[in-house]
Structures are given as structure tokens and as C-alpha cells.
Amino acid sequence: MASKQSAAKTRSDRAERSHPGEPQIQREPKLPFPEQHQESPGLESKLRPRPRYQAPQYKAAGKLEGKAALITGGDSGIGRAVAVLYAREGADVAISYLPEEQRDAEETKGAVTAEGRRCALIPGDLTDANFCRELVEQTVRQLGKLDVLVSNAAHQARKQSLEEVTEEEFDRTFKTNVYAYFHLAKAALKHMKAGAAIIATSSETGILGNKLLPDYSATKGAINAFTKALAQNLVEKGIRVNAVAPGPVWTPLNPSDKGASPKQVAEFGSDSPMKRSAQPEERHRAQRNGRRDGRRIGGSPCAQTCSRYIHF
Numbered sequence: 065m066a067s068k069q070s071a072a073k074t075r076s077d078r079a080e081r082s083h084p085g086e087p088q089i090q091r092e093p094k095l096p097f098p099e100q101h102q103e104s105p106g107l108e109s110k111l112r113p114r115p116r117y118q119a120p121q122y123k124a125a126g127k128l129e130g131k132a133a134l135i136t137g138g139d140s141g142i143g144r145a146v147a148v149l150y151a152r153e154g155a156d157v158a159i160s161y162l163p164e165e166q167r168d169a170e171e172t173k174g175a176v177t178a179e180g181r182r183c184a185l186i187p188g189d190l191t192d193a194n195f196c197r198e199l200v201e202q203t204v205r206q207l208g209k210l211d212v213l214v215s216n217a218a219h220q221a222r223k224q225s226l227e228e229v230t231e232e233e234f235d236r237t238f239k240t241n242v243y244a245y246f247h248l249a250k251a252a253l254k255h256m257k258a259g260a261a262i263i264a265t266s267s268e269t270g271i272l273g274n275k276l277l278p279d280y281s282a283t284k285g286a287i288n289a290f291t292k293a294l295a296q297n298l299v300e301k302g303i304r305v306n307a308v309a310p311g312p313v314w315t316p317l318n319p320s321d322k323g324a325s326p327k328q329v330a331e332f333g334s335d336s337p338m339k340r341s342a343q344p345e346e347r348h349r350a351q352r353n354g355r356r357d358g359r360r361i362g363g364s365p366c367a368q369t370c371s372r373y374i375h376f
Contacts, residue, residue, distance in 0.1 A: 222323025
């Protein structure tokens, strides 16, 4: 425990020395970013600038000590930030990802183990219902139990018109974003006890819509509705169900979107209230700081302006 506290203090001290007296929210990278594009699914290791996920000033309080969590899309972006900071809070984690993302997954594992926790790497395709079920079973076999499910992985591809959205693309978006959430939650419930939690990554597009993302927006709206229904269904079992709906966040999903030009990627998030995309470490703070009684949702200033919240 002493070594973990020392490492956390070192991270915090290093961040403060680099920008003395400046709030962390003002230290995050500013736009424009370099123009860039990647083939889907995209790798965090190739992003410039690299997304920030370690939250050097975040001080853990043992909130997840002894817990086991499964995080889909945990190799990069929001999923990586959640995996690392869950580990800092005391949880062992399992992450799922596509086989092409192995390089990023290994980096996440290294960051998790540096926090003193175990990290199980389980590659596979979440559009396959059988893999979703096996993913849950593998997590339980490797970590011994399952206390938290984070359904985070997503697929998106911008289109200029509805006519450009093919049936194949529509199916892939729904199977990745919605069907996987359903299959994972159903499989996880067999292993969850009172006090467990299910958390879904939604999006502000599920509330506000986005004319370039009709299928993606529809999936996020479905996630919101499913979360509400599931929360009501499981409350008597003592299992909490939440959705967090971020605004623009800098992850590999952005440059690997076939419908986004390199110039659009460079300006991603410029139309948000903060005039920039959020960093994954900021999204995690928003998730951790939301209050359970519903009276105050949100945490850091960036979280409040870059994200919408659904909290049940």
C-alpha cells in the first residue's frame, strides 16, 4: 500500500511541477491537433497527441478494494482510463478488445499491473453473442468473481445522409453498441450479488442526436432506455445500473471514423462548451464523482460542460 501511495504522490508532484498553480482542467491538450487518419478500429499508440488516461492528481480511496471488473473496449480511450483508475481504487480488471488492438491492450495491462492489480486480456468480437457470454465466464474464471460490468466498446462511422447508411453498417453499430450490452448484462447477472454495478457508456448523441451519426445516435438512445429499464428491474436485488453520456472525448474512435476527414479529426470537439475534446482521464472523473442520490450529477468542470448524465 505504501508503494502505491508513493507512486500516486510522484504522479501528482510531477504534474504540479510541470504546470505550477494551474488547475488540471487547463493543462489538458488544446486544439487543433495534428491532422490524421487511421484504419478502423484504430490504435491509441498511433494517436497524436496521445490521450491522457492516468489522472496524476486523482487520489484513490479504496472504493473498489477487492472487487473484480469487466470493461469492454478497455484497451484504449475511455475504457483504458476506467481500467487504470479502477485498479488504482483496488479492483482487478478484465478487458475485452479486438485482436487487432493487442498492442494497446498490452499497454493497458502494464498500467493496471503498475497499480498493483491483476489484468486479464480477453480478445474477441462483441458482435458475436457467444463471445459476449464466454467473455463473462472467462472473467469469472480468471478473476474469481464479477462485481462491476462496464459496457463501453462502441462502433461509429459518420455518414452525410441516411441513404449512405447500409443495412450491414446499421447492424454492426447496433450489435456492437446495444446487443453486446444486452448479452453481457444477461450473462453477468448470474454472477452478480447485491452491491454489484452495471455501467454503460452512452453519449450525448443519444440525448441530442447528431445528423452525421443517425445509427450511432439511435444506439445511444437505446442504451439510455435499456439502462432505465434495467435499473428498475434490478433495484430490488441491490444491483445498481447507470449510464454515463460523454460529449466528445479524444480516443482512437475519432481518427478511425471513415466519415471524418483528417481536418475534422484535428478540430474534434471544437464545438463543445470547452472548445476542445475531453481527455479519457476526465471522463473517468465524471463517472466516479456522480452522486447516487441524483441531486448532483457530474464532477470536474470539464465533466459538467463536456458531458450529459443519465443517473439512476
